[in-house]
Amino acid sequence: MKATRSILIGLVSVAAALAAGHLVAGLVSPLASPFLAVGNTAIDLTPHQLKDFAVRTFGENDKLVLLGGMAVVLALVGVVAGLLSRRSPWPGTAIAGALGLLGVAAVLVRPTTSTLSVIAPLASLVVGVVAFRWLWSRAATKTPAGASAEAPAEGPGRRRFLVSTAAIAAGAGVAAVGGQLLAGRVDVEASRRGITLRPGTKAPEIPVNADFAAEGTPSFLTPPDKFYRVDTALSIPRLRAEDWRMRVHGMVDNELVLTYDDLLRRPLVEKTITLVCVSNEVGGPYISTTNFIGIDLADLLREAGVKNGADQLATRSVDGWTCGTPVSSIMAPGSNAMLALGMNGEPLPLERGFPVRMVVPGLYGYVSATKWLVDMELTTFDAFDPYWAQRGWGKKAPVKVMSRIDRPKSFERAPAGKFVAAGIAWAQHLGIDKVEVRVDGGPWQQASLSTEVNVDTWRMWRIELDVAPGNHTVECRATDRNGLTQTSDRAAPIPDGATGWHSMVFTAVAS
Ligand SMILES: Nc1nc2c(c(=O)[nH]1)N[C@H]1C(S)=C(S)[C@@H](COP(=O)(O)O)O[C@H]1N2
Numbered sequence: 001m002k003a004t005r006s007i008l009i010g011l012v013s014v015a016a017a018l019a020a021g022h023l024v025a026g027l028v029s030p031l032a033s034p035f036l037a038v039g040n041t042a043i044d045l046t047p048h049q050l051k052d053f054a055v056r057t058f059g060e061n062d063k064l065v066l067l068g069g070m071a072v073v074l075a076l077v078g079v080v081a082g083l084l085s086r087r088s089p090w091p092g093t094a095i096a097g098a099l100g101l102l103g104v105a106a107v108l109v110r111p112t113t114s115t116l117s118v119i120a121p122l123a124s125l126v127v128g129v130v131a132f133r134w135l136w137s138r139a140a141t142k143t144p145a146g147a148s149a150e151a152p153a154e155g156p157g158r159r160r161f162l163v164s165t166a167a168i169a170a171g172a173g174v175a176a177v178g179g180q181l182l183a184g185r186v187d188v189e190a191s192r193r194g195i196t197l198r199p200g201t202k203a204p205e206i207p208v209n210a211d212f213a214a215e216g217t218p219s220f221l222t223p224p225d226k227f228y229r230v231d232t233a234l235s236i237p238r239l240r241a242e243d244w245r246m247r248v249h250g251m252v253d254n255e256l257v258l259t260y261d262d263l264l265r266r267p268l269v270e271k272t273i274t275l276v277c278v279s280n281e282v283g284g285p286y287i288s289t290t291n292f293i294g295i296d297l298a299d300l301l302r303e304a305g306v307k308n309g310a311d312q313l314a315t316r317s318v319d320g321w322t323c324g325t326p327v328s329s330i331m332a333p334g335s336n337a338m339l340a341l342g343m344n345g346e347p348l349p350l351e352r353g354f355p356v357r358m359v360v361p362g363l364y365g366y367v368s369a370t371k372w373l374v375d376m377e378l379t380t381f382d383a384f385d386p387y388w389a390q391r392g393w394g395k396k397a398p399v400k401v402m403s404r405i406d407r408p409k410s411f412e413r414a415p416a417g418k419f420v421a422a423g424i425a426w427a428q429h430l431g432i433d434k435v436e437v438r439v440d441g442g443p444w445q446q447a448s449l450s451t452e453v454n455v456d457t458w459r460m461w462r463i464e465l466d467v468a469p470g471n472h473t474v475e476c477r478a479t480d481r482n483g484l485t486q487t488s489d490r491a492a493p494i495p496d497g498a499t500g501w502h503s504m505v506f507t508a509v510a511s
Pocket residue numbers: 227228229230231232233275276277278317318321351352364365366369370371372
């Protein structure tokens with residue numbers, strides 16, 4: 001068989017297999033799509049250094065890059081399967097079967113698998129093998145022993161082969177689009193649009209001097225499109241508020257099952273809170289602030305009645321991500337821990353965890369901020385390791401006191417003389433006492449701080465420096481309300497947050 005023909009068979013069969021699985025998944029459960037399941041499993045198996053690299057390099061596009069890369073690899077497998085099958089259909093059949101089994105395995109290991117989910121990768125397996133065999137038989141004509149298995153280059157055989165291939169390719173296209181439409185048929189946007197949140201207590205107005213945005217700091221409240229995003233979800237879960245249920249169970253006196261309406265009947269409060277990710281290197285970008293709207297989480301747990309000894313609240317998202325939060329951090333007076341339904345005056349955007357997420361000030365996001373939250377189990381730290389703990393990160397991770405320089409920018413060139421440096425600092429849940437800055441290892445000078453909004457948010461600093469022409473290094477360090485000054489010891493983000501002083505090199509130019 002001609003190489004072009006065998007390659008075409010391989011490619012079209014892979015496409016048909018993927019599309020069939022995607023279509024069936026659209027019917028039974030979107031997360032059962034073998035393509036997405038393999039991608040999600042790849043994310044879970046990726047070492048964190050590679051994950052960090054992917055996020056740093058591709059930013060919010062990291063997941064698109066992963067899906068694109070998978071598509072390229074699958075296409076290559078299709079090409080190889082085709083080329084190996086020029087004389088006999090068996091190598092390609094075996095490869096199609098193996099790919100199918102990989103899809104089945106990926107769906108089976110997903111935490112969201114139901115019995116029904118397995119139908120989707122099974123459909124891929126069957127369609128992949130059958131499409132391959134059928135196209136192969138159309139391309140090859142029965143020839144007397146000894147002659148090569150080759151359809152005539154021209155004539156009805158060739159036409160028949162091309163028509164069959166085109167039909168399968170078109171069918172794959174329709175199935176893929178159909179699967180996508182079916183997966184999106186849950187009209188979560190309409191569900192979200194139908195909700196109005198009216199908090200009984202509003203967050204206080206942000207004072208004008210809460211940031212030094214004119215001098216290079218971020219604005220106090222982060223605009224929605226600038227808010228950092230970190231999660232393992234390859235496709236954003238689509239869960240309607242009407243369908244949302246959450247069970248509070250485990251070591252409790254009264255098991256609860258809550259609906260979204262149950263939450264709306266409770267007092268809604270609005271609070272200004274900063275969210276910060278443990279993956280930040282010193283000076284990193286994953287920190288943002290918003291007004292969250294939600295209900296008091298400690299009240300809810302009191303209603304469930306936390307049994308003695310339950311020290312961990314294990315939470316799970318609809319796509320199977322898990323998180324463990326110290327019960328004591330939630331129950332402490334003034335913890336401000338909440339089940340958030342909204343931010344920025346609106347219901348949560350889908351990528352922020354619609355319909356319900358958790359927020360606990362003072363703890364990094366991976367141990368507190370479960371998005372697409374659907375399950376709460378009171379347990380112990382001994383009994384359960386959540387997602388990131390299983391991957392070597394700390395089980396407990398209070399936010400460390402930290403400061404960052406936003407101006408000067410790295411290797412900025414600025415006129416010599418008066419220069420205003422500015423940045424942010426945070427000691428969440430305690431508050432910032434002071435920020436100090438030094439130039440070229442000189443004496444520490446105290447920066448001015450912005451008006452404090454509350455101890456659960458970041459605080460901005462600025463300082464006027466006088467710089468001679470030449471290269472300079474600026475460093476900063478923050479001190480929290482307990483008098484603890486940020487250590488200069490450098491630590492990596494893993495296991496429980498980076499430490500060290502942020503520094504910036506810039507050039508002052510004689511004017
Ligand atoms: N379901 C789910 N929730 C999650 C995560 C996740 O991967 N899945 N990541 C957590 C991490 S590591 C952080 S830092 C915050 C980030 O929230 P954001 O994306 O809204 O900024 O969400 C947390 N909640």
